[in-house]
Every structure is written in structure tokens, then in C-alpha cells.
Amino acid sequence: MRSWNEARKNKAHIELIPMIDVMMFLLVFFVLISLNVIPAQGLKTQLPGAASAQQLKPQKKAIVTLGDNDRLQLDGQPIALQDLVDKLKQQQQSEPLTIILNSDKGVAVERLVAVMDNLRQGGFTSVSIATRKL
Known part of the structure; x- marks a missing residue:
């Protein structure tokens, strides 16, 4: 009688290298987002500078x-x-x-005043213009 050797069954295991690659890509993506290297949605603006610019207190804002x-x-x-x-x-x-109001340097003052006037006529009295500190 002849005996056949049974093939060894390999145990299932998790491949670590592809998992590490995916985790590294996720880490890089989240770091770039948190550092604002990848731009957020919205218009890109260059704020005008003001020496008297001050930080706003936390409040409900738009x-x-x-x-x-x-x-x-x-x-x-x-x-x-x-x-x-x-x-x-x-x-x-x-x-x-x-x-x-977050206005680009290149926006005409007339446009800025028109938006502010529209807001004031709508009943909004607390309107600020965003600037960067010089």
C-alpha cells in the first residue's frame, strides 16, 4: 500500500507591510490637512494689514x-x-x-461698502473687517 503525503496547510496570516503603507498615507494626509498645506474650500484671499488688529473673542459668528x-x-x-x-x-x-467680512486686498472699496450697507439695512449692526496683524 502506498501512502500519499498530505500537503501542509498554511495558516492564514495578516500581511503587515500593506497595512503599514496605508497607515502612513493616512498619517501624512491628516498632518497635511492640519498644517493647512492642502487648502480648505473657499476663496483664497490676501487680507489687508493693520497695526491695530486685535483677536476676536469667541462668539457666534458668520x-x-x-x-x-x-x-x-x-x-x-x-x-x-x-x-x-x-x-x-x-x-x-x-x-x-x-x-x-473677509475681503481680498484687490476687492474695490465700493464693493466692500455695498456688502456692508446691505448687511446694515438687513439689521446686522455687528460687522467687522478681517485683517492680518502687521
Whole structure:
């Protein structure tokens, strides 16, 4: 009688090298996001400088960004000037809302004043202009 050798069955095991590669890519991605190397959504602006710029206290706020070519965003989402006040009134429930105008250096003052005037006519009195400290 002839006996056949049974093939050894290999035990299942986890490959570590591909798992380490994936974890390293995730780590690099999250580090780049936290350092703002990968830009967030929204318009890129270069804030004007002011020697008297000061840090705002934590409060309920909305950021209105004015970009080149009459682009306007509310908290990173594109919006038309006519819809701005209505959208802000929806955000303002019980406590007052502070509005920060984040305007690019290249935006005409006339455009900035038009947006501020629209906000004031809508009943918003707490409007600030974002600058960078010199």
C-alpha cells in the first residue's frame, strides 16, 4: 500500500507591510490637512494689514468672504448678495450674530461698502473687517 503525503496547510496570516503603507498615507494626509498645506474650500484671499488688529473673542459668528470678480461666499459656500441677509437671518436664532467680512486686498472699496450697507439695512449692526496683524 502506498501512502500519499498530505500537503501542509498554511495558516492564514495578516500581511503587515500593506497595512503599514496605508497607515502612513493616512498619517501624512491628516498632518497635511492640519498644517493647512492642502487648502480648505473657499476663496483664497490676501487680507489687508493693520497695526491695530486685535483677536476676536469667541462668539457666534458668520464669515462673509469677498473675492475677485464679484464672488461672494458665506462660511465657504457661494451665495448671491440678494440672498445674503436672508441666509444670515436664518443662522441668527436667539443670540446675536457677529459678521466678519473677509475681503481680498484687490476687492474695490465700493464693493466692500455695498456688502456692508446691505448687511446694515438687513439689521446686522455687528460687522467687522478681517485683517492680518502687521
